[in-house]
Amino acid sequence: MPSNRPITPSTLSAKDLLWQIQWDKEKCTLCGSCTAVCPVNAIELGVHRKRVVETALGIDKASSSIFKVYHGIRQKTDPAYACVGCAMCSLVCPNSAIMPLRTDEADKQIYHINRGGHPRSRGGRRNVPGGILDRIKFMRISMLTDPALDAGRHEFEIRTLLGRVLPPEESLQHLRENGWIPPVREIYPLIIGSMSFGALSPPMWEGLQMGVAYLNEEMKMPVRMATGEGGCPPRLLRSRFLQYVILQIASGYFGWDEIIHAIPEMQVDPCAIEIKYGQGAKPGDGGLLMWYKVNKLIAAIRGVPERISLPSPPTHQTKYSIEEAVAKMIQSMYMAWGFRVPVYPKISGTSTALAVLNNLTRNAYAAGLAIDGEDGGTGAAYNVSMNNMGHPIAGNIRDCYLNLVALGKQNEIPLFAGGGIGKTGNLAANAAALIMLGASGVQIGKYIMQAGAGCLGSESDRCNICNIGLCPKGITSQDPRLYRRLNAEDVAQRVVDVYLSFDTELKKIIAPLGRSTSLPIGMSDALGIDDFHAAERLSIKYVV
Amino acid sequence: MCRLFAITSDEALSPMTAIEALDVMREGHDGSGVGLFLRDLGGPFEEMKEAPILSGIFTHEGIKRLDSYMMNLGFMTKYKISFKLPKKPAAGVPKRDVYLVRAYEYPGDWEGLSFQELGEKLMLVRLELREMGLANQDMIVFSFWPDVIMLKEIGDPMTVGRYMHFDREDLKARVIMAQGRQNTNYAINLYACHPFFVQGFSTMTNGENTAFVPIREYLMSRGFPGYTGFQSDSEVFTHILHYTITKLGLSLPVYKHIITPLQDDDLEKHPDAVLLKQLKQSCRRLIIDGPNCVMGSLPDHSLFMVQDRKKLRPGVAGGRPGRFAFSSEICGLDAVIPERDKSKDFQPMHLDTAIVGPDRQELSICRQTDRLHHLH
Numbered sequence: 001m002p003s004n005r006p007i008t009p010s011t012l013s014a015k016d017l018l019w020q021i022q023w024d025k026e027k028c029t030l031c032g033s034c035t036a037v038c039p040v041n042a043i044e045l046g047v048h049r050k051r052v053v054e055t056a057l058g059i060d061k062a063s064s065s066i067f068k069v070y071h072g073i074r075q076k077t078d079p080a081y082a083c084v085g086c087a088m089c090s091l092v093c094p095n096s097a098i099m100p101l102r103t104d105e106a107d108k109q110i111y112h113i114n115r116g117g118h119p120r121s122r123g124g125r126r127n128v129p130g131g132i133l134d135r136i137k138f139m140r141i142s143m144l145t146d147p148a149l150d151a152g153r154h155e156f157e158i159r160t161l162l163g164r165v166l167p168p169e170e171s172l173q174h175l176r177e178n179g180w181i182p183p184v185r186e187i188y189p190l191i192i193g194s195m196s197f198g199a200l201s202p203p204m205w206e207g208l209q210m211g212v213a214y215l216n217e218e219m220k221m222p223v224r225m226a227t228g229e230g231g232c233p234p235r236l237l238r239s240r241f242l243q244y245v246i247l248q249i250a251s252g253y254f255g256w257d258e259i260i261h262a263i264p265e266m267q268v269d270p271c272a273i274e275i276k277y278g279q280g281a282k283p284g285d286g287g288l289l290m291w292y293k294v295n296k297l298i299a300a301i302r303g304v305p306e307r308i309s310l311p312s313p314p315t316h317q318t319k320y321s322i323e324e325a326v327a328k329m330i331q332s333m334y335m336a337w338g339f340r341v342p343v344y345p346k347i348s349g350t351s352t353a354l355a356v357l358n359n360l361t362r363n364a365y366a367a368g369l370a371i372d373g374e375d376g377g378t379g380a381a382y383n384v385s386m387n388n389m390g391h392p393i394a395g396n397i398r399d400c401y402l403n404l405v406a407l408g409k410q411n412e413i414p415l416f417a418g419g420g421i422g423k424t425g426n427l428a429a430n431a432a433a434l435i436m437l438g439a440s441g442v443q444i445g446k447y448i449m450q451a452g453a454g455c456l457g458s459e460s461d462r463c464n465i466c467n468i469g470l471c472p473k474g475i476t477s478q479d480p481r482l483y484r485r486l487n488a489e490d491v492a493q494r495v496v497d498v499y500l501s502f503d504t505e506l507k508k509i510i511a512p513l514g515r516s517t518s519l520p521i522g523m524s525d526a527l528g529i530d531d532f533h534a535a536e537r538l539s540i541k542y543v544v
Numbered sequence: 545m546c547r548l549f550a551i552t553s554d555e556a557l558s559p560m561t562a563i564e565a566l567d568v569m570r571e572g573h574d575g576s577g578v579g580l581f582l583r584d585l586g587g588p589f590e591e592m593k594e595a596p597i598l599s600g601i602f603t604h605e606g607i608k609r610l611d612s613y614m615m616n617l618g619f620m621t622k623y624k625i626s627f628k629l630p631k632k633p634a635a636g637v638p639k640r641d642v643y644l645v646r647a648y649e650y651p652g653d654w655e656g657l658s659f660q661e662l663g664e665k666l667m668l669v670r671l672e673l674r675e676m677g678l679a680n681q682d683m684i685v686f687s688f689w690p691d692v693i694m695l696k697e698i699g700d701p702m703t704v705g706r707y708m709h710f711d712r713e714d715l716k717a718r719v720i721m722a723q724g725r726q727n728t729n730y731a732i733n734l735y736a737c738h739p740f741f742v743q744g745f746s747t748m749t750n751g752e753n754t755a756f757v758p759i760r761e762y763l764m765s766r767g768f769p770g771y772t773g774f775q776s777d778s779e780v781f782t783h784i785l786h787y788t789i790t791k792l793g794l795s796l797p798v799y800k801h802i803i804t805p806l807q808d809d810d811l812e813k814h815p816d817a818v819l820l821k822q823l824k825q826s827c828r829r830l831i832i833d834g835p836n837c838v839m840g841s842l843p844d845h846s847l848f849m850v851q852d853r854k855k856l857r858p859g860v861a862g863g864r865p866g867r868f869a870f871s872s873e874i875c876g877l878d879a880v881i882p883e884r885d886k887s888k889d890f891q892p893m894h895l896d897t898a899i900v901g902p903d904r905q906e907l908s909i910c911r912q913t914d915r916l917h918h919l920h
Contacts, residue, residue, distance in 0.1 A: 142754060154854065157807055161825055168792055171826040175819060184825055186808070408765030410758075411829045514754035516854055517804060518831040522758040 009112075012077045016108035018461060019085035019100040021075040027097035030071055034089035034098050039470040039482075042083035043098075046074030073098065079112040086456050086463040088472040102460060113383075120383040121288065123466025123476065125281065125446055126375055127387055129459040131420055132394050132534060136433040139543055140526040142514035151504070151511035158506060159222070160189040160441045160519050162272055163342035163367045165412050182367065183342050185271055188215075188223045189519055190431060190502055192495075193372075193418050193443030194248045194274060194346070196228025197255075198289050198298045198310075199379035199466070201483035204453055204475045207491020209236065211452070212244050214492060215499050223499060224271045226443070229287055229312065231255015231301045237262040242270050248346075249333065250276035251286050252312030254302040260336070269341050272367065273333045277315065277322060277356075278348030280376025280419035283390045286312030288380040292469035293478040323359055330365045342367030349373040349391035349419060357400050361409050368414040370443060371396050375420020377446030377457075379476055380467030393419045394437060398538045401438020401522060410522065414440035422447035423459065427498075428505030436523045437538060449475055452494040453486060546738070546750045547572040547724040548859070549876050550839045551869040552847045552904050556586025559695075559715060562722035563705040565869070565876035569724065572858075572872060575636070575700030577725035577732055581739040581746045582693040584845050586716035588623055589691065595622050595647040596666050599686045599694040600673075601734070602642045606682030610644075610673065617669065618651025625715060627708050634707035637699035643708065645693050645715075663743050667770050674735075684734050687741045693717070694746075696737045719841050723748045736775035739841075740782040743770060747785055747840035749778035750857045750872060755833040756780065762829035763787070781838050784830050789842070795917075796848060797910040798823070800897045803832045804853035806912055815915040839870050845902040853894045861898040861907050862889035868900040868907055 014020050021043055035043050048070050056063045075083060083100050090099045113120040142148045163184030166174060174181050192212065197205050208225055215223040229250030236242060237259060247270045249256055278284060289298075289310040299306040316325050326345060333343040344367040347356055353371055360366035373393025378386070397417045404410040417439035421430045423446075431442045449455035453475045457463040466476035474483035510516065513526050520526065528543035529535050535542035549565040551557065559580050566578065589597070602610060614621075624646040633639045654662065670688040677683025686694035693715070697704045701724045705711075723738040738748035753759070756777035763771040763783050768791070771783045781803070788799050805824040806814060814820055824831075834852030837859040841847050849859055849870040861870050862877045864884045871877045874889065888907075892898045895912040 140754075142752070144752075149854070155807070159808075161828065165825050165828070168823070168826040171822050172792060172794075175822055181822065186825075405761045405765055408762075408767065410762065410765070411826070514752065515833045517833045518755065518828060520755065520758070520833075521829075522761065523755065525757040 010079055012079060012108055012112070014075050014077055015103070017075075017077065017082050018103055018107035018109055019083035020103060021073070021083055021089070022099050022101050023073050024097045025070065025072055027095040028072055029095055029097070031094060033092040033094070035073060037088045037092045037472065039086060039088065039465060039472045040081060040084055041076070042081050043073045043075055043089065046072050048072060048074075079109045080115065082109050082113075084463050084465055085461070086472050121380060121467055122383055122386070122464045123377075123379045123381075124457040124464035125377045125386065125420065125423070125459055126390075127459050127461045129424070131375060131423055132392065132529075133420065133430040133433050134424055134426055135529050135531065135534070136540070137528045137543065138432065138436075138509055138513060138526050139528040139541070141512045149511040149514060149516050151507040154511060154516055156507055156510075156516045158189065158503065158519060159186050160521070161185070161414055162187050162224075162344070162441070163414070164365065165414075167412060180339065182365070183340050185224075185342060186222060187271065187441070188221050188499075189435065189441035190223070190499065191246070191416065191441055191443045192223070192225035192448050193445040194226040194228040194246075194276065195379070195445050195449075196230030196248075196287070196289070197233065197301055198230035198293060198478070199228060199476055201471070201474055201477050201486060202297070203483055203486040203488040204449075204491060207486070207488040208448065208452065208495060209241060210488060210492035211495025211499075213241050214496055216244055219496070219500070221499060221503070226274050229254050229276060230289070230298070231258050231303070233301060234258060234262060238265050238267065240268050242266060243268040245270050246272045246274050248274040248276055250312055251314065251316045252310060254287075254304070254310065254312070257303045258301060263336060269337055272342040272344065274370065275325070275329055275333065275343065275345045277325065277345055278350070278372070279346070279378065280348050280372035280374055280390050280393070281378035282381035282385040283348035283350060284314050285381065285385050286314045288312075288467065290380060290467055290469070295478045298478055322356060326356075326359050326363055326366065330363060334365055344368035344370060346370035346372060348376070349393055349396045351391060353391070353396050353400055354403055357403060357413070360413055361404070361407055366413060368416060368440070369400070370416040370418060371400065372443070373417070373419025375423055376418055393417050393434065395537055397434055397439050398437045402539065404438075405522070410438070416441050416443055418443035418445070428502050428509060431502075432506060432509045433527065436520055436527050437540075438522045438524075440519075440521055448495065448498065451498045453491050546726045547872045547876070548722070548748055548750050548837065548839050549869065549871050549880075550721040550841070550847055550849070551867070551880060552719045552845070552900050554718065554866040554904055556584075556716035556718050557720060559710045559717070559720055559722065560705055561880055562720045563701050563710060565871060565880050566701040566722055566724040568875045568879045569871070569873045573724035573726045575703070575724070577696065577698045577737050578701035578704050579696040579723045579725070579737040579739050579748065580694065581721040581741070581748070581841060582715070582717035582719070583691060583841055584718035585691055585693065586718065587714040589647065589693075592622060592647050593691050595649065596688055596690050597645060597647045597693055598688045599692075600644050601640050601684040602644050603682040604641045606677060606680070607642055607644070609676065609680070610683060613673065613676070614648065618653065620649040621646055622649045623647040629708065634699065634703045637697060637704055637707055643695065645695070667743050671769055671772065689741070689744055692741070692744070692746075694739070694741060696734050698732050698734070719845055719847060721746065721748055721839060721841055733775050735773055738776070738778060740773070740776070740779045742782055742786045743790065744843035745782055745786045745789070745840065747778075747782040747838050749781050749836050749838050750859070751834055751836035751852065753777040753780065753832050753834060753836060755831060758829055759784070759832065766791075778836070781832070781836070782840070785840055787830070796842065796846065796899060797897055797916055800850050800910070800912055802827045802830050803850075804834070805831060810913055814913060819916070837872070846899055848897055848899045849892055850897040851892045851894055856894060860889055860891045862886065863900075863907065865905045868904060870898065
């Protein structure tokens with residue numbers, strides 16, 4: 001570097017970046033695929049000047065030094081163009097000549113991604129790999145009186161309930177007296193959690209819907225999927241497939257004009273209504289769909305002008321407290337569908353979850369409570385919210401479940417857990433652990449993007465650019481040039497694969513515990529962990 | 545595995561009848577304990593059907609505390625059975641001070657109480673005694689109920705029966721349930737021994753209930769003091785039976801729908817689908833995950849046997865008008881009712897509840913897919 005070149009505080013070398021491009025000149029064909037595919041323009045054509053010393057072999061000839069040029073790629077070191085590690089360059093390279101490598105020490109770019117005073121925002125999850133769920137073991141193996149079941153051949157009933165379940169005495173009384181019995185859905189305990197139409201690309205959303213429809217209609221698995229707050233395509237609202245959909249209403253109310261107007265034309269009721277008060281990735285913060293992704297279609301479905309940013313408020317602005325929201329909003333949403341559709345709130349994991357839950361227990365309409373832990377994913381959030389805010393899901397679910405047990409309402413208000421389930425790929429084990437801690441079911445988002453569509457994001461801060469609409473796999477982009485990379489049918493096929501393999505794995509967990517007749521909700525005697533304090537906290541066994 | 549035998553007979557029988565049945569099935573239990581439940585009593589108790597009978601095991605100190613406690617409440621002893629035991633206990637049987645079977649006169653101020661009120665009070669007295677006994681380790685109380693005697697002891701059933709002279713004339717009953725225990729715990733706690741009892745309902749079980757912890761949590765949160773103990777995962781079967789019949793007002797055939805509801809396809813086709821679906825949802829935490837074979841006795845003197853859905857435990861029902869029995873194995877039936885028509889023996893399967901009513905005239909089978917009668 002010439003000594004007179006200005007060095008600014010944000011001048012970094014490739015070594016200072018989180019992801020460094022390793023490029024092999026020998027293998028490179030100079031095809032240009034990598035620079036074309038890079039979503040963040042981190043690499044560009046490099047024309048490199050190189051001195052070559054040619055040593056003369058004979059005494060009569062003088063050695064010379066000449067300058068040559070060679071072509072290749074160059075990694076930009078401006079933090080605004082820092083490589084995100086997605087490795088699309090490796091994917092498209094015909095010769096495997098290029099690959100991003102993670103830095104071997106603490107990166108320096110983190111100090112500089114706030115130009116113009118804008119703190120970093122991104123998609124993905126908390127950048128902390130692993131978690132307590134993976135450490136929970138299932139150790140009550142039936143070995144004596146009740147030999148383990150055959151996971152492959154035994155009959156299982158893997159179902160859960162979504163809806164307010166009346167206590168038996170009241171249920172019978174209402175049945176006798178023709179009283180109102182709250183709607184209850186019998187569903188599969190693995191739910192595709194709320195990812196909005198807008199956050200996800202059209203083929204991703206369509207693929208998920210097709211996969212869910214196939215699982216329901218061909219495989220007889222009552223799988224449900226929640227919309228997120230971005231509304232729902234009009235044709236879906238008027239189709240029979242709506243029964244597989246949980247419609248979400250959140251603080252921006254995006255898309256609800258369309259939904260309300262479609263009610264008279266709906267052929268079937270939606271599975272349920274989820275009122276989002278918070279989400280694990282950005283607790284206490286609202287949706288953050290940026291203008292890049294608000295194209296004509298998204299604008300039409302959400303009922304907003306094109307190309308404007310859509311930050312939702314953190315809370316429902318028409319309500320001054322969650323107590324009021326619980327009381328009024330739940331009831332209004334029930335009314336909209338003639339009290340035939342369960343309505344439940346979703347909150348972010350928090351130490352105040354018990355207060356919300358206690359409110360719900362006193363509300364005869366609340367159909368459940370979904371809690372999204374700190375490891376929940378999102379399409380867009382401030383990095384600081386994602387990394388530092390929230391509450392781990394395991395302790396939150398356990399506290400809430402034990403609170404319901406103390407009230408005797410553990411069968412009345414189902415709890416749904418979300419946030420980091422399958423974060424390291426152990427979907428069935430994580431889900432089973434949460435169910436045995438007291439969840440009635442689990443919600444997944446990031447996992448289905450990874451397994452269903454090949455999302456590259458990770459908790460090592462890889463990719464995670466869902467927020468700017470440049471998803472290199474076309475999962476969270478609204479740009480047709482990007483989302484045509486994704487085929488909806490292929491996504492649907494993967495969704496089916498994921499569910500079928502999950503089903504087998506879940507059976508492989510519960511069968512050795514001797515369970516098959518009902519989902520082992522709250523079967524905490526089966527769980528153990530090799531951490532004494534975690535065991536105490538979760539009221540499970542400490543095992544070594 | 546444990547072995548179960550239950551019999552209902554027009555003629556009052558000695559508990560040794562059931563002990564003999566357990567003895568022929570001894571390959572199926574390890575002789576680590578025996579539990580007896582006697583109802584519809586014969587002998588001297590025939591004349592005092594209303595009097596509550598306290599059954600339990602006491603130390604000398606415990607008896608003193610019992611007497612002062614009961615006198616304070618106003619109970620007067622009406623009749624008692626004294627077990628005269630050899631100085632040296634039989635092999636494998638612990639030495640006890642007193643086996644107590646004692647009928648009481650109700651306190652004067654309990655007069656005029658309804659049967660239900662009496663039932664609540666009797667249960668609370670039993671639970672209080674149990675607590676007192678646990679605190680000082682001087683009393684073990686099995687039951688306190690009119691026309692019911694329960695005896696439990698560690699040891700081989702036949703050895704215990706002979707040692708305690710169960711063949712005595714004043715110990716006879718028309719409904720007898722007996723369990724030969726296969727111990728799966730390290731220490732034997734008599735409160736973990738079957739049969740279990742709450743307010744006139746008693747059951748005993750062969751098998752393991754893997755959904756025990758969530759069921760226990762659910763029962764404990766019902767706000768009913770009788771749902772307590774839980775030293776055995778099988779105790780919840782008694783509580784669920786009590787809950788189904790007394791708290792929900794449902795009939796015995798519905799019991800099976802509570803503990804092992806039909807799966808969705810069968811449920812949709814059932815004539816009572818609406819009710820049963822509602823029950824399946826609202827009583828979901830009472831679904832057992834067996835395998836279990838449950839035998840039980842109801843206050844109206846009917847006797848039943850029900851099988852879990854997923855894996856069956858051995859169980860056969862047979863007999864003749866006037867005398868029917870349920871047994872873990874056919875050899876148990878052969879030992880006690882050899883004269884029955886064996887071709888009519890019935891082994892209840894995953895959908896069946898076998899019931900012998902109070903008249904002891906026939907064995908009826910309730911298939912879970914059948915329409916329910918007299919629901920409420």
